[in-house]
Amino acid sequence: MTADHRFMIKRLQGLETMFASFAQTTRMPYVECDGDTYDDQVYVFAEEEEAKKWAKAYEEKKIPLTTVRIDKEQMLMFYSSLxxxxxxxxxxHNGAEFSYLPLEQVVTVRRPEGDKGSLPGDNATLQLTMIYFLQELRRPDQSPEDPERRRRLQEMEQEMMANLIRAKYVMAIDVSKVEGEFDPKKAGQNIQIPYVKNGEGEVFQPLFSDMWEFQKFNKNKESKFRVVMVPFKGLLPSLIKNAKGYILNPAGVGLVLLRERLDALSRQAEE
Known part of the structure; x- marks a missing residue:
């Protein structure tokens, strides 16, 4: 670590409040890939005014950002989410200029160690490719006829789809009507599957890339949700009958996976 890194990391760690740039298109931290180093980075600021100036500059590039305040007690959760x-x-941005700090040198987060049958600790590669794809796809006022943008979106989507097929997912089940203790190995229990509706009244089944995304969704402390781990090939058989598909990370990027698309991807995965 260089002397500059040490000084700036201590400055950042000493803040009582900082401000982060979030993408309005994903409701997640805005992520950008450095063109020289290929680091995947987010933008944080010591001063709210500088964060808002940064957001205004990006708005002119048709990249809508919002400034989110993060207080001291929220910082570890924020870093863990990254x-x-x-x-x-x-x-x-320390108030004068940007410093580029490796996340692992700012805070070390212990990753959960999965063993056979455990829930996935993360799907970081999938999350990252979803964020990049949806940040670009949902940008306002973009020409659908722009060949360069279409090529870029196609490449991003292909990478995201490959990660979708490789991933394992967290699925919620409602055990509030199960008599006695819920046993995941026992058939015939009275379990229910939660669902959400869009503005048109269409039904979608929530799905999660990791436990953090599930916890963002599960705000009702009285709900009796359990979670199960499902590989991609298990998604179609697990989809409730009247659902049009899944909505992946509904409290985050909200990626819609239609039944027909899942079917096509499943057949592709078997080839």
Whole structure:
């Protein structure tokens, strides 16, 4: 670590409040890939005014950002979330200029060690490719006829789809009507599957890339949700009958996976 890194890391760690740039298109931290180093970085600021100036500059590039206040007691959770979305660097504006700080040198988060049958600790590669794809796809006022943008989106989507097929997912089940203790190995229990509806009244089944995304969704302390781990090939058989598909990370990127698309991807995965 260089002397500059040590000084700036201590400055960042000493803040009582900082401000982060979030993408309005994903409701997640705005992630950018450095063109020279290929680091995946997010932008944090010591001063709210500088964060808002940064957001205004990006708005002119048709990249809508919002400034989120993060207080001291929220910082560890924020940093942990960055590990889970594949970020490895912070672009920290100290009030005068940016310093580029490796995330692992700012805070070390112990990753859960999975064993057979355990829930996935993260799907960082999938999260990162979803964020990049949806940040670009949902940008306002973009020409659908732009060949360069279409090529870029196609490449991003292909990478994301490959990660979708490789991933394992967290699925919620409602055990509030199960008599006695819930036993995941026992058939015939009265379990229910939660669902959400969009503005048109269409039904989607929530799905999660990791436990952090599930916890963002599970805000009702009275709900009796359990979670199970499902590989990609198990998604179609687990989809409730009247659902049009899944919504992956509904409290985050909200990626819609239609039944027909899942079927096509499943057949592709078997080839």
């Amino acid at each position: 590990y889970l979305i594949g970020v490895n660097r912070l672009a920290f």
